[in-house]
Amino acid sequence: MPWVILFISAGLEAVWxxxxxxxxxFTNVVPSVVFFVGLALSMATLAFATRHIPISVxxxxxxxxxxxLTVIWAMATGTETxxxxxxxxxxxxxxxxxxxxxLKPHKAEVA
Structure with missing residues (x-):
């Protein structure tokens, strides 16, 4: 489940x-609201995922x-070639x- 949440979070990153x-x-209201809501949800879901997946990964x-996803969306909508x-x-x-x-996770050695 954490991996699904992580990929949802990445999708939300593309949204924001x-x-x-x-x-x-921030002069257009609707995209600005979508940005702030998407950013908050993306950070919250990333934070949840990092409780189960190492932050580095x-x-x-x-x-x-x-x-x-951001670039793919831009290419699909024609805003980027x-x-x-x-x-x-x-x-x-x-x-x-x-x-x-x-990759298989492994425990980090403490010096």
């Missing part, structure tokens, strides 16, 4: 990042997934996220 761009420096997956290299690098981000998810 997109809303931030649409808010026009959770943050890397959250930020990478959120960034990739898609290109071969952009898609290749986004695929690399997703591959790294999958790799982090598949």
């Amino acid at each position: 990042a997109t809303a931030l761009g649409a808010s026009d420096s 959770a943050y890397a997956i959250w930020s990478g997934s959120g960034a990739a 898609a290109g071969v290299l952009k898609v290749l690098f986004l695929t690399g981000i997703v591959a790294c996220i999958v790799g982090l998810k598949l």
Whole structure:
């Protein structure tokens, strides 16, 4: 369940990042409200996930997934152009996220 919450949190990151761009420096009310609500929900769900997933892994997956989703949404809506290299690098981000998810956790040694 924490992993599902983490990916929901990443989706919410994409929502608030997109809303931030649409808010026009917080002069547009609806995108500004979506930004603040999305930000609060994204942080709350990230905080929950980090109770069960190490912060180093959770943050890397959250930020990478959120960034990739933001770019994918921008390309899907036509606000950003898609290109071969952009898609290749986004695929690399997703591959790294999958790799982090598949790693077996281990206990850190205390010196």
